[in-house]
Structure formats: C-alpha cells, structure tokens
Amino acid sequence: MAPRARRNDGPWLSVSAAARALGVSPSTLRLWASEDRIPHVRTAGGHRRFDPEALRQWLARQPARPTRATRRSATQLPVAPGLASALRDRAGQVAEAVETLVEGPAEAAYRRLPPAERRGVVRAWVDAVADAFESGSLTEALDRAETYGRGHGLAGSSAEVTLGGSLALERAMDRALAAPPVAMTEPQRREVVAAMSQLTVRVATAWAAAVAGRTSRGPVLGAPPPPAQARRFP
Numbered sequence: 001m002a003p004r005a006r007r008n009d010g011p012w013l014s015v016s017a018a019a020r021a022l023g024v025s026p027s028t029l030r031l032w033a034s035e036d037r038i039p040h041v042r043t044a045g046g047h048r049r050f051d052p053e054a055l056r057q058w059l060a061r062q063p064a065r066p067t068r069a070t071r072r073s074a075t076q077l078p079v080a081p082g083l084a085s086a087l088r089d090r091a092g093q094v095a096e097a098v099e100t101l102v103e104g105p106a107e108a109a110y111r112r113l114p115p116a117e118r119r120g121v122v123r124a125w126v127d128a129v130a131d132a133f134e135s136g137s138l139t140e141a142l143d144r145a146e147t148y149g150r151g152h153g154l155a156g157s158s159a160e161v162t163l164g165g166s167l168a169l170e171r172a173m174d175r176a177l178a179a180p181p182v183a184m185t186e187p188q189r190r191e192v193v194a195a196m197s198q199l200t201v202r203v204a205t206a207w208a209a210a211v212a213g214r215t216s217r218g219p220v221l222g223a224p225p226p227p228a229q230a231r232r233f234p
Contacts, residue, residue, distance in 0.1 A: 011104040011160055012041070012049035020197065021055065021163045021204045052105075052160035059159075059208045075138045077195060083188055084130040090176040095122040097172035098165075106164020125169055129195055138195060142202050149203035153210025162207050166200040 013021065019029040030048070032038040039054040087094075095118065102110050110118060128141040145166075152162040174193050177184040184192075 011052060013052055013055070013160070015048050015050075017163075017167060018050035018055060020167065020200055021052075021159050022059070022208070052158050056159050056211060059211055075142060077132055077136050077138055078191065079136040080133045080188075080191070083184070083191065084133040086177060086182075086184055087126055087130040087133070087173070087192065090179070091123045091126040092119070093176035093179060094126055094169070094172045095119045097175045098122055098168050101171050101175075102164055102168040104164060105158060105161045106168065109161050110165065122169070122172075125199075126173070129173070129192065129199075132195060133191075138198060141195075141199055145199040145202040146206040149206030150210045152203075153207040156211075157207075159204075159207070163200060163204055166196070166203050170196045170200065 015026050015029055015033075019026040022029065029038070033040045033048050038050075039058055040048050040050050042048055098110075099118075113121065128144055132138045132141045149162060170193050173196055174189050177189045177192060
C-alpha cells in the first residue's frame, strides 16, 4: 500500500498520537509506514501524518482482537495518596487546561456539552486516576476506559473524536501538576501521564475491536444504544 498523496487540509495525527491510538509503539508504527502497510502521508518537511478516518477504515479491515485477555496485565501502580490528593485538588485546573488543549472533532464534541457538564466529566476521569493511585491498581479505571472506547466504536465515532479527549487529558494533567503554588516533581508527573496513557491505549484497543466487529457484522436490529458515558468526552 503506497503512502497517500500529500495534502494539507483536514485533521491529521502525528506518529506518537497515531501509535497511541492504535496501541502500538511509535517505532512499530514507523516500521509499518515504511513498509507501506498502513495509510499515511508525508508533510513538506518529511514528517509522517495519519488521517484518523483512514486509520478507522484500516482498523476495520483487521481481524478483531479480544481485549479481555490482557485486562489484568500492567495494572499495578505505586500507592501514592499524596499524588492522588494533588490530582483531586487540581481537578479544576485540569478542566481549564483541557479547554485549551482539546482540538479538532474532539473539541467540537466537547463543546456541545454545557460547561458544568464538561467540568464534571473531566472531574470523573481525574477521580478515576486518583483512585488508582490510592489503591495501587489501575483495573477499575481501565474498565471504564474499555467501556468508553467500546461504546464509541459501536456508535461509529471516528478515532479522533474517541481519542482526542484522552490525549488532551494527559497533557492537561501534566500541566496542572506542574503549576504553582506547589508543583509536583517531574517523576511524579510522569507517573500520572503514564497511567493516563494506559487508559488511552485501552480506549483505542476497545474502540478498534468494536469497529472491526461492527463492520464485520453490520448493524444489529434492536441492539441497545451505547452506554451514556460513551456518548461523552472522556
């Protein structure tokens, strides 16, 4: 599959964002692109960019992979009540940062929510990560991420809408924890971003499996609607 022709219009994902969306490493994604196994373009500066809709279509053609087999893997976190408390205290700052960081179709979906609901949704995800650092386990947060990703996949949401919120939350949490009056250390911020990144990968994996299954089966008459949280920003 040859790379698609260059173009400048429309939303594009960088290598790191697309790799996170697919649940693979950037080096793996670069290898796939160099072997023309995945649709991509190159900018005038030679950087690879990925069209979210083309990725969705590419994923839909891949065999569905179950996500439950790895549900219990890599779920342990260091027990860090101080970090959990700092996250909760800065939930408002995280929500403010998200307002400036969410982009493209994900931003359009986010803006459709009333301001109070937007803050509540962000707070729920901040609490999920904080709970994980209090308990030392990311399991419940991963379950939430899987439900969210699967719901978006079944509803036919694009990769960018589905993942844009999670990616914005990662950056927003890092920004809020680095803010005064008491900035958290860089290693602590990396712990939080790494935890949120695991949630983003789970969202992506569940979304991809749902899209592939939905495409192979076609619409199911009488199927229940996706969970309410799947119709929202993360």
